[in-house]
Amino acid sequence: MLSLKYVAINSFNENIVYLHKDCDAYRVDDIKHITKIEVHGGAEPISAFLEIVEDESIVHPRQLGMNKQAFEQLNLPEGANVTLSLANVSSSVASIKRKISGNVLYDSEYKAIIKDIVSKKYSNMDIASFLVATGSFMTVQEVLALTEALAGDENITWDKETIVVDHHCMGGVPGNKTDIIITAIVAAYGLPIPKTASRSLTSCSGTADTFSVLANVDLDEKMLKKIVNDHRGAIVSYINLPITYANKLISSVQRSIGMATKEHVLASIIAIKLATGVSHLLIDIPVGSSSNIKTTNDALKLRKMTEYIGDMLNLHVDAVITDGSEPIGNGVGPVLEARDVMRVLRNKENAPRDLMEKSLFLAGRIIEFDPKVRGGQGYHIAKEILTSGRALEALNKIIYAQGKAPQAQLGRLTREITAQKSGVVESIDNSRITRIGVLAGAQQSAGAGLDLMKKVGDEVERGDVLYRVHSVNSNDFAFANSAIDSDNGYEISSKK
Amino acid sequence: MLSLKYVAINSFNENIVYLHKDCDAYRVDDIKHITKIEVHGGAEPISAFLEIVEDESIVHPRQLGMNKQAFEQLNLPEGANVTLSLANVSSSVASIKRKISGNVLYDSEYKAIIKDIVSKKYSNMDIASFLVATGSFMTVQEVLALTEALAGDENITWDKETIVVDHHCMGGVPGNKTDIIITAIVAAYGLPIPKTASRSLTSCSGTADTFSVLANVDLDEKMLKKIVNDHRGAIVSYINLPITYANKLISSVQRSIGMATKEHVLASIIAIKLATGVSHLLIDIPVGSSSNIKTTNDALKLRKMTEYIGDMLNLHVDAVITDGSEPIGNGVGPVLEARDVMRVLRNKENAPRDLMEKSLFLAGRIIEFDPKVRGGQGYHIAKEILTSGRALEALNKIIYAQGKAPQAQLGRLTREITAQKSGVVESIDNSRITRIGVLAGAQQSAGAGLDLMKKVGDEVERGDVLYRVHSVNSNDFAFANSAIDSDNGYEISSKK
8 A cells, every 4th residue: 555646747648657666565676667557546557657756855656656647547635545456458458469460450449459558557668569560551441440439438519600611631742831820821811710729849940839939729628719719710729628538649649759650640630620629620741752742643542541431420521632842931930930930920021822822722612512502602702811811810819818928039059051053943851841841849848830931933143041940959950960961951953 | 167066867768958037148948858968068068858957955046057878978077167059860860761761772871870879969859769760670781781880899808718709699588597607608618708798678587687686797807807817707787888888878778668670680680699799609599489580481590690690790509499489487577587597507407408408409519619529519518517516606706706686575565467267378478477477576576586397398276376476666566466367378288
């Protein structure tokens, strides 16, 4: 019997318990390996990793310390009596082994795995194993099964609405922040759009990162419903919504191991939309040789998969294939992307045209989900809403309701990358630009990133600035510069 | 700038740093995800996971706390000034992605990955990703590359010896504790055998677990050399030897995720033997339908792989295929296996014959590594050493030199499993017996396990005891019993 103590450490999704090395109830000396244990005493036993403490101010020999995650899950008061047993490897791990051996998993296996993830029987290591094992191939049926398992049984309901829309992009194109503009236009039009956004997994900035430069994105379910009811739109980080908990745990591991397959991303996107009660979903599939989806064939395959899963789960899906051959807009990184978005919404002269046109096209497709809109009219309605300033007005209301963010600073460590010869920009490598931006610190510091002055097709003179890199932290700046020196991501052809 | 503080927490292989939530040097509020950072200030930056603390008695807002692992790696005094940057995903992760996509990795890629593991740039999650990605298939060349990378550049040297022998089993057969008997016989014969043993990965008891019932197995390199010099043999847990560090980190993750492929196990075994300066190695490959290696074809493939890798790395390898159709001996679990071993060495009436015969066969093969021994004579020499008591004498010297372990208790929670009908034991399922033993707590409590009273071919009457299960912990006992009730692992045929 040990007495429960709260240890105020936040370990981000991992349950950890602390035993003193002189604990007399359990032989701690023998522990030489990572050890997963079960704690008994609450309504359900919980799993946690064991760490050994040599400092009585953290835990006494008769106490069991628990970090924030474990303490919250066990849900007992400090001082409660608890006992320990060794946690066995979860039985669903057998499915992961079957997958490694090349098998197709049954729907029930995905359900069991996701159940183990949600109940925290899986550590981050176990989640990584699952993601890598299913990373080599998944059948369409498997992606459907994973989507259903991730969506869970509960979802937000929108009693007064007949259509609830949302939009998501498959990623891979730096600077592609159409979501915020689309949300503004669609909300101004009047369709309810509870836009669930994610933090970056492998990119420089997720929509949640970019929008958090402008507003608070950490809303709970009640706030989300209220703001969408009042203003027809909101942009929230889905990780604060308990109904998308499994996705949060998985994305945290994806980010850490730096891997997110198309199938996993698609399953997660659709699951989150189902959980938030979306009825009509637009999926943007950008294709480009240096993007996530490299060929039109791959994009078509993904579109068909998306459509099939939507049909099976009773979600109206429109999947559109777009140009992902180069970055969209000029900014790459949260602050710079937010700047581009506001330039478009303010109808500024220097607003990036490609970002504006793509946003109008996609917003138009969403507006056409409204049965009252005649096919082909969506774009024109979207354009009228944007140019009239109504989209800006709608977004300002949403920002105000969510809570305006304090002014963010652009990173002060800068370098201008110039053309080594005169000619025409032949190509810009998306994945290289992403790599440089990530190294510059964009995933950590909102003010870090790249500001692209030239795009594909632009004529350049030798010495013209191609882009400016911004960092907040000098270590990051050094890494970005050394990456730029080996390959700056731009191809200049001599012909004009 | 933060001031370094040691936080006396042992997190088993994972570097962790602690920042106070009100830290003013870094914006801690924004951190919502698992975050890997780099700590600068020492000779080399080190990677660590960031955890957030709300208790000033653990760290102050101007301190950076470090757990045992991180503090030891950074190797700076408390109070030293350190700075942080975001850690980027390691470049060798690109190789893991290539492997997931079905590629064969180059030797240099295995080298880079193992280098990242050893320098702790890989978290346990990253190691799990690597293991699962390479778990679906590896070419012989890849296994060789992994073996070389794991072996590293340094190894123990045995200046006075021309032959240094060792033995290892590919596992999968419960109770198979030939190693200790072999070491005793070979040491008594006079060949130097620095037996490196492992803790269990997925089994009920590794040789290191079983021998730790008898003696201290946590020797350092100096002690190992001295004891082998003095007594010709020693049995050590390899995880204490710095030269096998990469293997330790990997095995810890294998144990936690419950997966260890044949290729990974083989690479690790050979790497450890190379690091400990072994020149002649006997590998035991047990084959059985419920063992790790299920068919003779698989065993032959593994033998050829073993021979090839041995040849390429200048290690003399003898790989023998043995019968792995049922458990060896009677005991399964550390205390019970140690009992069987001592019964054999003491030439007791109740010594398990299969364990004795298999140990003699294998010890004989090792003795034949000695050029002075005529082919086919090894077995007879081994038998004479065993029956004369010289093997027991040699082991007692080794135990005394390593440090005799305190008497271990057999688990007091017991249940006898009886035959439901009369007949003959048709089969005993190795993996089921392992599963029951693991549930009974054998990986955690030395006294837990199974004591098998009947083996394949034995006649039984209805009600005869097939085996007795032992647990130390009541939760474990309950799990084991429920597993036994659904399938006790024994098949009884009606015919006599």
